[in-house]
Amino acid sequence: MEVERTLVLVKPSGVARGLVGEVISRMERRGLTIKVARMLRVTREMAERHYVEHKGKDFYDDLVEHITSAPIFAMVVEGPSAVRIVRRMMGATNPLEAAPGTVRGDFGLDVRRNVVHSADSVASAEREIEIFFPEGGEPTY
Ligand code: IDP
Ligand code: MG
DSSP, rough: OOOEEEEEEEEHHHHTTTTTTHHHHHHHHTTTTTEEEEEEEOOOHHHHTGEEEETTTTHHHHHHHHTSSSEEEEEEEEETHHHEEEEEEEOSSTTTOOOOOOOOHHHSSSSSOOOOEESHHHHHOOOOOOHHHHOOOOOOO
């Protein structure tokens, strides 16, 4: 398994519910490494870049509105096959399909407020890291 990095966001719904520690803890226990992290308020421009693939869909406006509505917690996470490992840990987009034991399967019922985001490919991860960590997403220590 190749070491990869991925982008994970605890969305406003997750931050407001106090689930940042839970999400970090699950990834740490799995053996993944949190490389860099920050709490921030997403601007409309960042949201539009991040969700460009969804522009024009009926839920797009709500998506941008939600991600910009309150602080999020963003992380670059590293480990073997991190993109796929983290996607599986976060669970299916639709709460009806998110398995128990996944973040989305354990902490929510609303697809629009599904607690977390994680990149869906290595290419997406690199593109998204650039949005939330313009300095490159590498630790400075
Ligand atoms: P993902 O977060 O599992 O990668 P995407 O299809 O990339 O799912 O959708 C991005 C986000 O848009 C989802 O996490 C969810 O919050 C929201 N979303 C996706 N599909 C729908 C929908 O059909 N209705 C409302 N919101 C949706
Ligand atoms: Mg997605």
